[in-house]
């Protein structure tokens with residue numbers, strides 16, 4: 198059951214839920230998948246509709262836009278159309294990403310961690326060896342697909358029934374970062390692009406974001422990049438000069454390097470065997486069938 202706080206929330210939620218089938222049909226070319234789940238009953242793949250999960254997701258959408266009915270409708274249309282066109286499920290579960298990207302992304306899941314810090318994406322951006330190679334000459338588009346893929350795999354591990362595990366946490370580790378060559382225009386544009394995608398199309402998915410091993414001399418970059426970020430998201434950010442302080446916030450982060458309780462390294466904690474949801478798999482199979490035909 199969705200936990201309504203008052204009658205207005207319930208009313209807006211019920212209105213949106215009622216109108217969703219026609220909105221999805223008229224404005225989203227029938228694309229009804231959000232965070233791996235089917236939002237409305239009936240139609241293609243109707244056996245995968247789970248009303249309770251759909252209700253929690255519709256509630257998330259309403260909450261993200263402060264239960265403003267018109268805004269919730271408009272943004273939901275944008276989100277579903279973006280998902281239909283960008284195909285984040287494919288980025289998460291089908292596409293092979295360049296090894297140079299995969300090396301810097303880790304996904305961990307520990308049910309024993311604090312609420313909504315059980316699923317964590319770690320972005321080891323300080324370890325990027327060649328930033329020109331990573332962001333220039335069309336690589337930026339591939340990088341974005343890799344980064345969204347990591348996001349999707351993380352989302353897939355969340356449990357939308359569980360208040361303690363329905364948001365994810367993200368960590369940026371800037372250990373060994375060198376800004377000798379500064380932040381070039383391509384890199385800045387790519388970062389801005391990703392930040393905008395997260396803000397516009399991943400509502401109510403982030404619980405907290407930690408920036409660790411940030412050298413004091415690079416604090417200006419934080420000011421530069423948070424200009425792209427809305428206040429609601431910024432309030433979830435924590436900057437730590439040293440990685441070893443992270444254990445205070447995330448109990449089972451690795452003891453070595455992050456000051457937590459886990460004896461396992463990040464690499465050992467990395468979850469790589471993640472399957473899409475049943476509905477996600479169904480949609481991906483349908484796409485491959487269409488490609489073959």
Ligand code: HEM
Nearest residue numbers: 320322344371374388391392408411415418419422423426
């Ligand atoms: C080698 C240098 C760096 C690289 C390659 C890099 C990479 C990135 C990327 C790809 C993003 C997009 C969001 C994401 O992936 O979650 C991002 C966001 C961000 N970065 Fe960095 N970054 C660098 C340096 C820094 C430094 C030194 C800081 C200082 C704290 C910083 C603070 C931020 C902030 C505040 C955001 C916005 C986060 C969000 O809206 O989710 N970055 N960075």
